[in-house]
Amino acid sequence: MRFGVNYTPSDGWFHHWLDFDLDSVRADLDSIAALGLDHIRVFPLWPYFQPNRTRIRPRAVDQLCLLVDAAAERGLDVNVDGLQGHLSSFDFLPAWTRTWHRRNLFTDPDVLDGQAAYLRTLAAALADRPNFLGMTLGNEVNQFSAGPHPDPDRATEDEIDRWLTRMLAACEEGAPGRLHLHAEYDATWYQDDQPFTPAQAARRGAVTAVHSWxxxxTAQRHGRTSVPSEHHAAYLVELSKAWADDPHRPVWLQEVGAPAPLVPPEHAAAFTEATVAGALDCPDLWGITWWCSHDVSRELADFPELEYGLGLLTNDRKPKETARVLERAAQEPPRTPAPRTTALIVPADPSTRSLCAPGGAVFDAYFRLVADGVRPTTVLDVRAADQDHLCARGITEVVAPDQVLPSPQGGTRS
Known part of the structure; x- marks a missing residue:
């Protein structure tokens, strides 16, 4: 069981790559390591590292290696996101993919060649570092593939599948045998027209990644202290398992945070504690990586208000109570959760994913079960009668959403 944090530099946010200061990075990493965490996820900004399709800046790659080495000195493993992509409401795409050079990120042959070369180069540069976990293709790149993005690079499910296959292969070529994966925001699980699908998330790459916000x-509909809000991360972990072919495929809760004002700062620690406890009750959880390490500085303009306070630590590297919650969780002796024996049926058809979203029948039924003290997981409708599959996962009871009826306690099976 791994506990870590998404590294947001205290000085300059991710623009720190333009003015890279290794001493500042080391001080940030000291403040992270002091919490007893064991890994970080880091974000090279793609246009800073590959400003031209055939130019990957050697100095930028060297600086990434210096950061990874500094993390190793502090006992921290590192996962590296490649195609940034999208971070904290801002898009970072190289000029050779936009405006006068507008080309589809997922289908244009030249863009694919450039992306593969970039990912392979980063992976190869880090392949000999023992603390290099592997590559994530990019941060929530699915947001570029459909609405509500204002200028999406539309692609079909098959085209996305080919893109994922090629980019993961490039990472493997650069650093064989490492933990290479892809990660999307929850539209993959909730949005009917998303070309990035749950099956891809649960079957491509070394682990399944979920991002819980x-x-x-969820919080708007149910409130910050509700069962759905406090167990949303666990829900995504268990929802992802419906599509996995491997009955014990690891799931990485790669992003989760306490966003204000829906979770006010004075309630962030309690929300964190409940979220972590719920996730730790999920079998086959690879780890929890909180968003994020340090607050965004108020000197930087135009961020959504919530981004300025999401850090476990302040800009001057002081830990908040949320940091203490994660610190305590990391110090607890590891335990193996019991199997979740009740499975809620989920439709395999990706065009009905909205049933799993807040307000959908699957979502509501799942949390009625949780409110009644059940520890549910999920199973696809096409596997609901497959006894070998159910046995491999420890499932002894299968229920449909319409069998989970409202009750004063939450939900009971009819």
Missing amino acids: VFNG
Whole structure:
């Protein structure tokens, strides 16, 4: 079981790559390591590292290696996101993909060649570092593939599948045998027209990654202390398992945070504690990586208000109570959760994913079960009668959403 944090530099946010200061990075990493965490996820900004399709800046790659080495000195493993991509409401795409050079990120042959070369180069540069976990293709790159993005690079499910296959192969070529994966925001699980699908998330790459944010309608609809809000991360972990072919495929809760004002700062620690406890009750959880390490500085303009306070640590590297919650969780002796024996049926058809979203029948039924003290997981409708599959996962009872009826306690099976 791994506990870590998404590294947001205290000085300059991710623009620190333009003025890279290794001493500042080391001080940030000291403040992270002091919490007893064991890994970080880091974000090279793609246009800073590959400003031209055939130019990957050697100095930028060297600086990434210096950061990874500094992390190793502090006992921290490192996962590296490649195609940034999208971070904290800002898009970072190289000029050779936009405006006068507008080309589709997922289908244009020249763009694919450039992306593969970039990912392979980063992976190869780090392949001999023992603390290099592997590559994530990019941060929530699915947001570029459909609405509500204002200028999407539309692609079909098959085209996305070919893109994922090629980019993961490039990472493997650069650093064989490492933990290479892809990660999307929850539209993959909730949005009917997303070309990035749950099956791809649960079957491509070394682990399944989920990103849990209750500003997706969960907290607005149910409130910050509700069962759905406090167990949303666990829900995504268990929802992802419906599509996995491997009955014990690891799931990485790669992003989760306490976003204000839906979770006010004075309640962030309690929300963190409940979220972590719920996730730790999920079998086959690879780890929890909190968003994020340090607050965004108020000197930087135009961020959504919530981004300025999401850090476990302040800009001057002082730990908040949320940091203490994660610190305590990391110090607890590891335990193996019991199997989740009740499975809620989920439709395999990706065009009905909205049933799993806040307000959908699957979502509501799942949390009625949780409110009644059940520890549910999920199973696809096409596997609901497959006894070998159910046995491999420890499932002894299968229920449909319409069998989970409202009750004063939450939900009971009819």
